[in-house]
Amino acid sequence: MNDVYLASEDEIENIAKALSSGLRRKIVRLLGDRKMNVGEIAQALEIPQSTCVVNIQILEKANIIRTEQAAASKGVQKICFIPHREIVLPILPESHVEEDNFIVTEMPIGLYTDCNITPPCGLINDTEIIGYFDQTDSFFNPKRATAGLLWFTKGYCEYRFPKASGVINQSVKSISISLEICSEYPGFNNDWPSDITLWLNGKDIGTWRSPGDTGGEYGRLTPKWWDLKNTQFGYMKTWKVTAEGSFIDGEPAENVNLRDIDYMSQDFFLVRIGVKEDAEFSGGVNIFGSTFGNYEQNITFKIEVDRS
Numbered sequence: 001m002n003d004v005y006l007a008s009e010d011e012i013e014n015i016a017k018a019l020s021s022g023l024r025r026k027i028v029r030l031l032g033d034r035k036m037n038v039g040e041i042a043q044a045l046e047i048p049q050s051t052c053v054v055n056i057q058i059l060e061k062a063n064i065i066r067t068e069q070a071a072a073s074k075g076v077q078k079i080c081f082i083p084h085r086e087i088v089l090p091i092l093p094e095s096h097v098e099e100d101n102f103i104v105t106e107m108p109i110g111l112y113t114d115c116n117i118t119p120p121c122g123l124i125n126d127t128e129i130i131g132y133f134d135q136t137d138s139f140f141n142p143k144r145a146t147a148g149l150l151w152f153t154k155g156y157c158e159y160r161f162p163k164a165s166g167v168i169n170q171s172v173k174s175i176s177i178s179l180e181i182c183s184e185y186p187g188f189n190n191d192w193p194s195d196i197t198l199w200l201n202g203k204d205i206g207t208w209r210s211p212g213d214t215g216g217e218y219g220r221l222t223p224k225w226w227d228l229k230n231t232q233f234g235y236m237k238t239w240k241v242t243a244e245g246s247f248i249d250g251e252p253a254e255n256v257n258l259r260d261i262d263y264m265s266q267d268f269f270l271v272r273i274g275v276k277e278d279a280e281f282s283g284g285v286n287i288f289g290s291t292f293g294n295y296e297q298n299i300t301f302k303i304e305v306d307r308s
Contacts, residue, residue: 011062011063014061014062014063015062017058017062018058018059018061018062019062021055021058023045023047023051023055024055024058024059026045027045027052027055027056027065028064028082030044030045031065031080031081031082032082033082034081035081036079036080036081037070037072037077037078037079037080038052038053038056038077038080041056041080056078056080063083063084063220064084065080065082065083066080066081066218067079067080067081068081083217083218083220084220100307101304101306101307102302102303102304102305103303103305104300104301105161105162105300105301106290106297106298106299106300106301107159107161107298107299108145108146108147108289108290108298109147109148109149109150109157109179109287109288109289109298109299110123110130110143110144110145110146110150110289111144111145111159112144112157112158112159113159114157114158115139115155115156115157115158116155116156117153117154117155117156117157118136118152118154118155119134119135119136119152119153120133120134120151120152120153120184120284121133121134121135121136121138121139121150121151121152121153122134122150122151123138123141123147123149123150124147124149124150124226124292125143125146125147125148126148126223126291126292127223127225130143130144130146130147131143147289148288148289148290148291148292149226149231149286149287149289149293150286150287151184151284151285151286151287152284152285153184153282153284154274154275154277154282154284155274155275156272156273156274156275157272157273157274158270158271158273159271159272159273159299160269160270161268161269161270161271161301162267162268162269163263163267163269171305171306172263172303172304172306173242173304173306174240174241174242174258174302174304175200175240175241175258175261175263175269175302175303175304176239176240176241176302176304177198177200177238177239177240177271177299177300177301178236178237178238178239178297178299178302179237179273179288179297179298179299179300180234180236180237180287180288180294180295180297181196181210181234181235181237181273181285181286181288182194182210182213182231182233182235182285182286183196183211183212183283183284183285183286184213184231184283184284184285184286185212185231185283185284187213187215187230187231188212188213188214188215188216188229188230188231188232189213189215190211190212190213190214190215191211191212192211192212192213193209193211193212193281193283194275194279194281194283194284195207195208195209195210195276195281195283196208196274196275196285197273197274197275197276197279198239198271198273199270199271199272199273200239200241200261200269200270200271201261201262201263201269202270202272203254203256203260203261204256205239205241205246205253205254205256206239206246206247206248206253206254207253207276207279208237208239208248209281210234210235210283212283213231213283213284214231214232214233214234214235215228215229215230215231215232215233216228216232217232218232219232219233219288219292219293219294220233221291221292221293221294221295221296222292222293223291223292226292231286232293233288233292233293233294234286234287234288234293234294236294236295237249239253241256241257241258241261242257242258243257243259244257245257269301271301273285287299
């Protein structure tokens with residue numbers, strides 16, 4: 001099970017309401033790591049099935065449990081299960097912290113300005129496949145702008161982020177890039193490491209080893225038409241560069257700092273995401289946009305400035 005980060009007020013309110021009931025907490029504990037149908041849950045807790053259904057609907061709305069239809073001896077039955085082991089409830093979401101000191105750009109994952117990739121590869125949006133699987137020319141299909149998930153085995157995708165008005169006249173304190181990402185394997189394989197590197201203005205600012213191509217349970221945002229046997233979600237990772245160096249999720253990565261980035265000499269920031277040719281684990285890349293996976297965001301580029 002993967003964890004899920006909740007940021008919106010509606011999500012927080014739904015989950016608080018769902019867990020305010022002792023009965024609903026019993027349902028969650030009962031399910032644990034197993035699947036049960038509604039009748040089995042009602043029988044185990046000695047409650048009417050109608051009561052069970054109402055409480056399951058509340059838990060489902062809060063994304064604490066999920067349900068799926070399965071064949072029964074008479075018609076179909078509703079099977080309940082827990083999709084996430086942890087749900088993170090932030091007291092103060094990052095987007096609300098000192099927002100005046102950040103210039104933020106969100107880039108749809110399909111709006112890369114260059115790519116050099118090797119099949120297996122592909123792109124999809126929330127309603128359809130874009131072009132054809134394992135055909136590199138599909139990465140130049142105009143519909144790529146709508147992509148919610150893209151993947152490739154070797155190579156890279158490159159994005160240009162605007163420098164943003166006013167940055168030249170401000171003191172830049174840090175630059176960070178965050179995105180949902182994981183390894184690439186045909187279908188999915190939770191044990192499939194890949195050394196994924198991010199470059200900023202041509203400088204390697206860190207390599208993160210993804211543990212695998214994650215699947216086996218639906219991503220919170222992943223459309224249900226995208227088969228469960230495929231990649232479902234990734235990991236939210238943040239690369240950051242400061243005057244002291246570069247970091248991945250706060251951990252030191254490379255000895256590259258803001259002076260090395262040379263952001264004054266051009267009108268954009270160049271971000272490349274890929275796997276090096278000599279990577280120890282060359283397990284490909286999946287990049288998730290705002291309509292797939294567990295996190296409702298595209299590639300987010302943040303410039304922290306000192307406005308004092």
